[in-house]
Amino acid sequence: MTYRVFIVDDEPFIIEGLYDIVDWAGYGLEIVGNAGNGKDALELLRHTPADLLITDISMPMMDGLQLIRSVRELKPELKVIVLSGFDEFAYLKEGMRLGIENYLLKPINLEELKSTLASTVNKLDAAVPERKPSPYDIRILTDNVLYRWLTRSIAAQEFEERARLLQLKLDAPYVLIAVVRADEPASHLLESSLVSTHAEEGLPAIIPFRDIDGDRVLIIPIEEKEEGKRHEVKLLSRIKALVPSALLSLGSPRRMSDEAHLSYEEAKRAQQYFILYPSDEMVDYEQLPAAQDKAEGQFALDWSAYSKWIVAKDKEALFAQIDDDFKRMQQIGGMTPDDVRQAVVEMLIRFKMELQQIKGLEEPELFRSWFEQAQSLEHITELADTVKQAADVVVESLVQDSKSPIVKTVLKHIHESYAKELSLKGLGSQFHVHPVYLGKLFQKEVKESFTDYINKYRIEQAKLLLRESQLKVQDIAREVGYWEAGYFYKQFKKYVGISPMEYRELL
The missing domain is CATH 3.40.50.2300 (Response regulator)
Known part of the structure; x- marks a missing residue:
């Protein structure tokens, strides 16, 4: 031994x-x-x-x-x-x-x-x-052997020995690889449901394992190439309804003996397309636009439209332009996840150049963070939000330049102290200006009332905490300056359209 x-x-x-x-x-x-x-x-x-x-x-x-x-x-x-x-x-x-x-x-x-x-x-x-090997040992060894097999990093003789030792039945003529990306309860439910369905129907046993990326991989042996896949897609569609949060991708059916790795590569590649098709039930590699479909048109960024809204300081129109461009990306035949990321990087570079022209600054830390997000985020709406953050910084820089010193000071104070009690009377006293005059000047230069601006800013910070923390809603309310949870719920619903809990469930 x-x-x-x-x-x-x-x-x-x-x-x-x-x-x-x-x-x-x-x-x-x-x-x-x-x-x-x-x-x-x-x-x-x-x-x-x-x-x-x-x-x-x-x-x-x-x-x-x-x-x-x-x-x-x-x-x-x-x-x-x-x-x-x-x-x-x-x-x-x-x-x-x-x-x-x-x-x-x-x-x-x-x-x-x-x-x-x-x-x-x-x-x-x-x-x-x-x-005797523990279940943990067997699971680790199985994951290791199957991952090496599907990445062609194990010698044939060693694989045969290990497969025999682990009693892996891989003797069907064809194989279909599915990749599931989800939290543990969801991926386990999908896997166990498919395994039990195969057993009930007398189909070859599913062989599951977890790959180095943490994705759950399902090796599905099939007897007939086309009919076998059609049947598995029906089963997966039915089971997927039980776990709508799971991201499920499929490779094409391949020969088990020498092409299984190709189905795995295809399923992993298809998984990336959830950036473009986040609402799809599953992404099937064989249904993706072929490379030649790129002839339908490449995404071309029309920066003149962006420049128009930046100069006008019209943030709403600029955000709408960003949304339109991301919708257009989803509609272009042959668009790949890499193409989307490349377009996002181009947008960020353009906004970085605009900021340089406006302020003579580049905000390197901010943009470094956004460039990293462009490579790591896995949802097209998240990528669009990243671009909007950059757009917001550019427009705000222009707006700030045209504001009076006292309004700039008040805005800076709001951004730094939004969790504290804020009022026109208190700020007027602090900065030696009459509160009525300050309120009118703020409305004129910011284009919204002092109260609306503070509430919107606090709600944006609350949305950030709902996305990035596990804090309870009432704790988030206090973190952003609302000491009465009921009032926070009311304001959140007013500005977002849904409750804080509903917003968190959508993430």
């Missing part, structure tokens, strides 16, 4: 040396991975089956002793050999308390290392008859 070894050391030459100086196969061992610090090692060991850990003590991020303590919670039976450049009794004592096999000092004595490996293998051999 071959046992799996994982090596951790922050000195690359130590890791390389260990690969070379030991005949691992001769001891019935194979190295399955390595890491340069304890934190990375712990993350990798969550997904990498291992029987023996060889680790340094002194490392950045997480030291060896902390790594041993943490990994033992995952795999209590894991054997450990410690390497250290420190001959300190405290380290040795703690290592022994954690049940290590040996504490080897650097530079490593090769004979002592070989002796320790031999004795460790003997202990592993002795434990085999009484040790």
Whole structure:
């Protein structure tokens, strides 16, 4: 039997040396991975089956002793050999308390290392008859083997051996890969419903696993290519109705023997198209516009329309222009998720240039954040909101430039202190101006009343907290300056059209 070894050391030459100086196969061992610090090692060991850990003590991020303590919670039976450049009794004592096999000092004595490996293998051999793989071990190994199979990073012979060991039945002539992206309860419900339906109908068993991106992957064996897919699409449509929040994508039916990876690649690629089609029940790769459909037209940004609304300081019209362009992207044949992201980046660059011309500033932190969002957000409305944020900053910069100093000061105070009690009387006293005059000047320059502006601003901050935090609604109300929850609900409904809870459920 071959046992799996994982090596951790922050000195690359130590890791390389260990690969070379030991005949691992001769001891019935194979190295399955390595890491340069304890934190990375712990993350990798969550997904990498291992029987023996060889680790340094002194490392950045997480030291060896902390790594041993943490990994033992995952795999209590894991054997450990410690390497250290420190001959300190405290380290040795703690290592022994954690049940290590040996504490080897650097530079490593090769004979002592070989002796320790031999004795460790003997202990592993002795434990085999009484040790059964835990469900966790089996799940991790299954995920690892199937992911490597579908990414063509495992040798055919090794895959056959592991598939036989795990009793994976992959002998149907064709396969259809589905990818589910959802929270754990939703993805589990969809998977278990499809598995049980297959069993009830006497169809080949579904083989589920989780890939490196955290997506749930369903390997669906089918006997007939076209008819098999049609039947599975019907089943998936029926089951998908139970979990509307799940994002479900399909590859095309392929030969199980040598094309399964293509169906997986297609299902993953189709998953990206939820940016363009967020309301679709599922995205089927075979139904996506073909590359040649790009001839229907590329998205072309008409910046003259944007410039017109920027100069007019008409934020509402500018936002409508952004919405129209995003709708147009969804209607262009052959438009891909990458095309959408590229268009968003172009828009952001244009707004950045406008801001540079207006203020002589670029707001690098803001735009860096928006550029990152352009690459990471997965919903077209979220991408549109990111562009609107940039548009808002540009228009506000123009508006601010035309405002009187006292209104600029009041706006700055509102933005910094919106959670506090604010009134024209209080601000008038604070900034030495009559409250009636301040109210009229504010209305004239901001184009809305002082009270409306504060309420709108507070509601926008509340929407942000509803999206990005788990705070209760009444706590959010206080965070944005409403001490009476009932009044907050009333104002939120007035400006947003729905209640705070309804808004959160839509996210």
